[in-house]
Amino acid sequence: MAENTLREEVVRLHANICSGLADPNRILIIYSLSDGPRNVNDIATSLDLPQPTVSRHLKILRERGIVNSERDGQSIHYSLTDKRIIQALDLLRSALADMLKDTAVLAESVNNSITG
Numbered sequence: 001m002a003e004n005t006l007r008e009e010v011v012r013l014h015a016n017i018c019s020g021l022a023d024p025n026r027i028l029i030i031y032s033l034s035d036g037p038r039n040v041n042d043i044a045t046s047l048d049l050p051q052p053t054v055s056r057h058l059k060i061l062r063e064r065g066i067v068n069s070e071r072d073g074q075s076i077h078y079s080l081t082d083k084r085i086i087q088a089l090d091l092l093r094s095a096l097a098d099m100l101k102d103t104a105v106l107a108e109s110v111n112n113s114i115t116g
Contacts, residue, residue, distance in 0.1 A: 017085075020064035025049060026057045027089060033067065034086045037077040 021027055025047070032043050044054040058078055061067040066085060067078045080086070 016064050017066065020061055020066045021089075023057065023060075025053065026061055029054065029057055029061065030066065030080065030085060030089065033078060033080050034083070037070070037079040039075045039077050043078070 021030075028047050029043055032038060032046055038046075040051055040054050040058060043049075043058075044051040047054070058067060058069070062069055062078075065081055068081050069076050069078050071077075
């Protein structure tokens with residue numbers, strides 16, 4: 001039974017969060033919202049991306065439940081639904097950095113044994 005529960009959770013995780021993070025620009029948008037709510041033009045300017053591109057990505061992030069939107073007069077402000085997404089991304093970036101270091105050490109070791 002526990003295995004089925006894990007499988008269901010993983011399927012939901014993939015459908016909601018992982019698919020929302022599948023594009024590097026969406027991850028950058030998430031980081032741009034880490035300090036608080038912003039509108040689409042602010043995000044587009046800070047990331048040097050076209051506004052329609054940012055809007056499309058925000059729609060996907062909103063559909064996945066990663067960001068909220070709130071209208072303020074003519075403007076819509078976007079915010080993270082849960083700040084822990086930043087912690088999760090930071091952990092993944094740290095793991096990637098460690099993997100890259102390990103790969104570099106291995107490559108150097110192989111190179112030294114060939115030239116050595």
